[in-house]
Each structure stands twice: as C-alpha cells, then as structure tokens.
Amino acid sequence: MKIRIPATSANLGPGFDSCGIALSQYLNIEVLEEAKEWKIVHTLGSDIPSDSTNLLIQTALKLAPDLSPKVLKMTSDIPLARGLGSSSSVIVGGIELANRLGNLNLSQKEKVQIATEMEGHPDNVAPAICGDFVVASYVDGQVYSVKHHFPLCDVIAYIPDVHLLTSESRSVLPASIPYKEAVQASSIANVMIAAILNGNLPLAGLMMEKDRWHEAYRKKLVPHLDQIRNLSQKIGAYGAFLSGAGPTVLILTPEEKTDQMVQELEKLPISAAINVMSIDQEGIQVF
Template sequence: MRIRVPATSANLGPGFDSCGVALNCYLFVEVIKKTTAWQVDHSYGELIPNDENNLIVQTALKIAPNLLPHQIKVVSDIPLTRGLGSSSSAIVAGIELANRLAQLNLSENDKVKLASQLEGHPDNVAPAICGDLVIASGNGDQVNYVKHYFPDCQLIAFIPNVELKTSESRDVLPADFTYSDAVAASSIANVMVASLIKGDIVQAGKMMEQDKFHEIYRSSLLAHFADVRQISHEHEGYGCYLSGAGPTVMILAPAKATAIITQKLQALDQTAKIEVFQVDREGVQVF
C-alpha cells in the first residue's frame, strides 16, 4: 500500500487559517510489512524520529491506538518548515494510514474533522485531503468546508534557504483587532474567495495582496517579501502572497510569464529554491 499526500499553500493572503490550495508536490508513505516495533525509513536525518515518535505514526496511533506496528518508508518532496504544509501532510498521511490498516472506513468529512482537530485549523489539512481549493471554517468539534476548482495558473514558489517556524511567525500577530479593522479585513477575504469561485484570477490576485490579517505583520520577518512581490508586479503576475506562515512566497502567474519570473527570482537570491507548481485536484490518494 502506498499513500500520497499533496503539499498545500495556505491563507492565500486574506483567507487566514481558512483557505488553502493543494499542490502537485507530494509526501509518499509506503507500508512495507508488519514488525514488532514501528520502523520509519526516511532520509531526513536524526532530527526526524524513525520510530513510534514519528508524527505520521503518532497521528495514526491517536486515531487507532491498537494499530499493530509496521515498517513504513517515507519519501517527500515537500520542504520542511517552509510554509508548504509539511506537517499537515504528515498528519493527513497518519490518518490515512490508520484508516486503511484499521479498516475504519473514514469519510472525507471524518478525515477533515480529525485532521483539523489535530492540526488546530483546517487551512492546510483540508486541501491535502480534498485536493484543489478548499475554504474551511473550524469551530471546536465542528468543521465546515467547501471544495472548489482553483482557476488555472502557474504557482511559482520562492523558497528561501531559511526555516521559519509557525510558532515564531504567529508571535508577531496582534492579539485582537478593532471592529472596523475586522470588517475591512473580512470584506477583502470575502471578495477574494468570491473571485476565485467565479474564476476571476485577476481580481482574486489583487485581493490577495490587500490582506490585513497577517502579512503586514509577518513581512517584517522576511527581507525578500517586498522584492518578490515587485517582481510579480513587473512581469504580469496575478497576485503574490505569503504561503502559510512563510518563509515561502507564492506568485500566481500566467504560463507565458513563468520563465521570466523564475529567472528574476533566482537572480534575487541564488540560495533560494524556485519551484513551479500546478494545482493538485485529487487530494490524498492510496495506491
């Protein structure tokens, strides 16, 4: 059995903790055989556990505590702590591992609810499960979500060679908003989502860049953010936003602009990784 989970890009600017899109970059988990103790084969080094303390196994055991140990092999193209849903993909993989090995027959809704509870919010885990664009709202035990087709475009990721932990990125956010600020921020998010549903990537991209929830605070942690957005503006990008908690910055662009944008981004920082993604429409899959 082989489980495939897509990377995700969350927030999309003003869709803070509620919007995300699945990308064609994947975590793979292959179940090898039953063993006397959990064995997780991977190439991440000593920082990532290779036993029952691995996040994938921990998640599976939370869902099915009596699950028998197995040897599993984990291969991932998703960079760690870069704002592309690496931890969410591990949680989703763990849920699917438990679902299959324990024959739980979990529905999509069950998986989204469990993953949101474990992760704390649905913006990454929901699209990793469902694929495509997902707009979700998590309120305690209740999670409501809508999957929709994300407009065709290239998603160009500027991935700096630095880590930025979500906890560090959240520390710079304000504890509260004034009523007027909250209304302004939510109205921007509403128009952004409506534009995506309509298929208007041009207007959606413009609204992504007007976020008031988090990017204006987190941009102080990212020396490259303004430069990446400027490159997008100069070369026909639809919109540019901070992916998840960062440090990755995502540009939505037409195919014809991909070559020049990637060239300019690489020139901006030779140590950064530039990736061009398409939208994953399927979500988690088992082969």
C-alpha cells in the same frame, strides 16, 4: 500500499486560517512489511524520527491504538518548516494509515474533522485531504468546508533556505484588531473568494496582496515578500503572497509569464529554491 499526500499552501493572503490550496509536491508513505516494532525508512535527516515517536505513527495510533507494527518507507519533496504544509501532510498521512490498516472506514468529512482537531485549524489539512481549493471554518469544535476548482495557472514557490516555525511567525500577530479594520479585512477576503469562484484570477490576485490579517505583521520576518511582489507586478503575474506562515512566497502566474518570473527570482540575492508547481486537484491518494 502507498499513500500520497500533497503539499498545501494556506491563507492565500486574506483567507487567514481558512483558505488553502493543494500543490503538486508530495509526501509518500509506503507500507513494506510486518515488524516487531514500528520503523520508518527515510532519508529526510536525523531530526525526523525513524521509530514510533514519529508524528506519522503517533497520529495513526491515536486513532487506532491496536495497529500491529509495520516497516514503512517515507519520502517527501515537501520542504520542512517553510509554509508548505509539511507537518499537516504527515498528520493527514497518519489518519489515512490508521483508516486503512485499522479498517476505520472514515468518510472524507470525518478525516477533515479529525485532522483539524489535531492541527488546530483546517486551512492546510482540508486541501491535503480534498485537493484543489478549499475554504473551511473551525467554529465551536465543528468544521465546515467547501471545495472548488481553482482557476488554471502556474504556481511558483520561492523557498528560502531558512526555517521559520509557525510558532515564531504567529508570535508577531496582534491579539486583536479594531472592528473597522476587521470589517475591511473580511471584505477583502470575501471578494478574493468570490473572484476565485468566478475564475477571475487577476482580481483574486489583487485581493491576495491587500491582506489585513497577517502579512503586514510578518513582513519583518520575510523581507523578500515586498521584493517578490514588486517583481510579480512588473512582470504581470496574478499575485504574490506568503505561503502559510512563511518564509515561502507563492506567485500565481499565467503560463506564458512563468519563465520570465523564474528568471527574475533567480537574480535575487537570497539563497532559495524556486519550484514551479500546479494545483493538485485530487488530494490524498491511496495506491
């Protein structure tokens, strides 16, 4: 059995802790054989446990404590601690591992609920499970979510060679913002979502760059955001925004603008990977 979970990008600017998209980079988990103890074969670095302390197995055992140990193989092209849902993909993978090996017969809705409770918010786990574009809320312990087709475009990820932990990125956010400002922030998010549903990426991208919830507070941690945004506006991309808590920046582009955008990004004096992706429409897959 093989399980494939897509990378994700959360927030999309003003859709803070609510909006997310699934992307065409993946965490792959393969069940190899029975074992006396859990073992994960991987080449992801010494920081990632190879035994039952791994988040994948810890998640699975929370749902199905009596699972018999297996040897698993884990491969991933989702970079760690860069704002592309690496930890969320592992949680989603652990839930699916328990679901399949423990015959839990979980519905998609139940998987989203469980993953959100574990992660704390739905904006990464929901698109990882459902695929495509998902808007979700987590209020009073209940998750409500809607999946919709995201308009066709290329997604360029500018991934700096530095880690930025979500906890660090969250620490710079204010405890509250003035009511009037919150109303403005909410209206920007509403227009962005409506534009996506209407297939209007130029308007959606414009709203993504007007976020009032988090990007202004995080700019000092990601000084390259403004540089990339200026480049994207000059070239004619739809919009650029922080992916999750950063430091990755996503740029949505028409296909004909992608090569030019990549060439300009390569000139920036920052050590970074530049990946051209598409929207993953399927979410988690089991083969």
